[in-house]
Amino acid sequence: MTEVTDTYDKGKGPVATGSPYEAIRAVPVRHYGRWVSAVVVVALLVWLGYAFSQGNILWGTVGDKLFDHTVIQGVWHTILISVCAMAMGLVLGVLFAVMRLSKNPVTSAVSWLYIWFFRGTPVYVQLLMWFNLSLIFPVINLMPLYKNDTVAVMTPFVAALLGLGLNEGAYMAEIVRAGVQSVDYGQTEAAHALGMTGPRTMRRIVLPQAMRVIIPPTGNEFINMLKTSSLVSVVQYTELLRSTSNIGSDTTAIMEMYFVASIWYLVLTSVFSVGQYYVERRFARGSLRSLPLTPWQKVRANLTTLRRPKVVA
Structure with missing residues (x-):
């Protein structure tokens, strides 16, 4: 037991110079369940890796074809069609979102129908509908501006761009509409009170604030677009999946080329996911007390937490 003695402080009276309590000795809690679950997960990963290593897979072929010229060209085509389709979908999304929010019943109905x-x-x-459009319209006749055979116009790239871009525009319209509606209507009323027109208010006031809500799902849509682009092989567009499938058919290394395609899809989605994170972090400025940690900062923080805390005497 600690001895307590009193002294006298002028103006405050008796003051205790000792403490009747012992120093606290903090002992960290042992989380045995975490270690057990970690061991189970690692064991499953080792078993899965062993199973694939013993399978009838020519891993040498995977490494040889990973940077094949045809595969690299397919990767470039995948990036190209994804970026172009996403740009088209973003423009259409903003347009049809504004139309959907319009008080004009005609434009609102057209947007809803789209x-x-x-x-x-x-x-x-x-x-498939865009690629086979020539079965309905053999000739595209926009006289006096343009006239040509539909087969010549509807190339694999154009069919892929229209199919992905128009579909993405419908989803982006709903994303943009949700972002615009998240901005307080008082902002619009204040802008109108200052004499700003509707389009200028949307461009200068509403959309910059709505970007914090629009950016995250837009990034997710682009990541999804990279994977959805594999469907354009049906319209004969030579993207990543079609390139690897052609090589697999010629060399009978079908599964090996699927692994090559999967590796490249993982690389692309990982790279663009990191870019998406930094874009979201930039637009989060001003809305959060502190910005979220970067991937490197998260790694450092996790490494710090793994260290055993010191015991306080």
Whole structure:
């Protein structure tokens, strides 16, 4: 027991110079369940890796074909069609979102009909419809501006772009609409009170604030677009999946080329996911007290937490 003595402080009276309590000795709690679950997960991963290593897979072929010229060209085509389709979908999404929010019943109804159709039908079917458009319209006649055979116009790239871009535009319209509606309407009323027109208010006031809500799902849509682009092989567009499938058919290394395609899809989605994270982090400025940690900062923080805490005497 600690002895307590009193002293006298002028103006405050008796003051205790000792403490009747012993120093606290903190002992960290042992989380045995975490270690057990970690061991189980590692064991499953080792078993899965062993199973694939013993399978009838020519891993040498995977390594040899990973940077094949045809495969690299397919990767470039995948990036190209994904970026172009996403840009098209973003422009259409903003346009039809504004139309959907319009008080004009005609433009609002047209926007709703567009979203209803392209969200309600599979993108695979839409790609086939665009690719076979010549069965309905043999000639595209926009006299006096343009006239040509539909087969010559509807190339694999154009069919893939229309199929992916128009479908993505329907989803982006709903994302943009949700972002615009998240901005307090008082902001619009204040802008109108200052004499700003509707389009200028949307461009200068509403959309910059709505970007914090629009950016995260837009990034997710682009990541999904990279994977959905594999469907355009049905319209004869030579992207990553079709490139690897052609090599697999010629060399009979079918599964090996699927592994090559999977590795490249993982690389692409990982790279663009990191880019998405930094874009979201930038637009989060001003809305959060502190910005979220970067991937490197998260790694450092996790390494710090793994260290055993010191015992406080």
